[in-house]
Amino acid sequence: MKGAMIAGACAILPVLAMDGTAEAQRAQAPVYVQQGVASWYGPGFHGRRTASGERFNQHDLTAAHKKLPLGTRVVVTNLRNGKSVEVEINDRGPYVRGRILDLSRAAAEQIDMKKSGVTPVRLEINEDNWRLSDRDS
Structure with a gap:
């Protein structure tokens, strides 16, 4: 059970990191x-x-x-x-x-x-x- 929870959390981390990076890039890019x-x-x-x-x-x-x-x-x-x-x-x-x-x-x-x-x-x-x-x- 612990392994499944850790695997699930690890699957979400890259998405959160990419979302934060994309958000930072949008904030810096001129509109x-x-x-x-x-x-x-x-x-x-x-x-x-x-x-x-x-x-x-x-x-x-x-x-x-x-x-x-x-x-x-x-x-x-x-x-x-x-x-x-x-x-x-x-x-x-x-x-x-x-x-x-x-x-x-x-x-x-x-x-x-x-x-x-x-x-x-x-x-x-x-x-x-x-x-x-x-x-x-």
């Missing part, structure tokens, strides 16, 4: 990925109201995206140099064809794209950084 061209904006918009209602501060790590929920935290990676920055989506845009994101001046500086003005990027959002906003419903 949203997008690649495209980013630009940056700053001085001309500094102090103006953003789509979220707050005042734009070019020195904060923020960004504008056309559709992502306001308040969502996004990791942006410059595909030319591999540098990354985490920003909060607090505005709408960019309104230039072919671009997917407008970064604040500070965020552009963090990933060394300020001088070039535009760069190819990868956006990643993890599940715990995804925010649903009442304003976007």
Whole structure:
């Protein structure tokens, strides 16, 4: 009888271990990925109201995206140099064809794209950084 109980417990252990590992992998894997061209904006918009209602501060790590929920935290990676920055989506845009994101001046500086003005990027959002906003419903 003891042998059967031990065998049964051993049969469950791999399933529990695999489930825990799979859960950990899901938690680390991004739930949203997008690649495209980013630009940056700053001085001309500094102090103006953003789509979220707050005042734009070019020195904060923020960004504008056309559709992502306001308040969502996004990791942006410059595909030319591999540098990354985490920003909060607090505005709408960019309104230039072919671009997917407008970064604040500070965020552009963090990933060394300020001088070039535009760069190819990868956006990643993890599940715990995804925010649903009442304003976007």
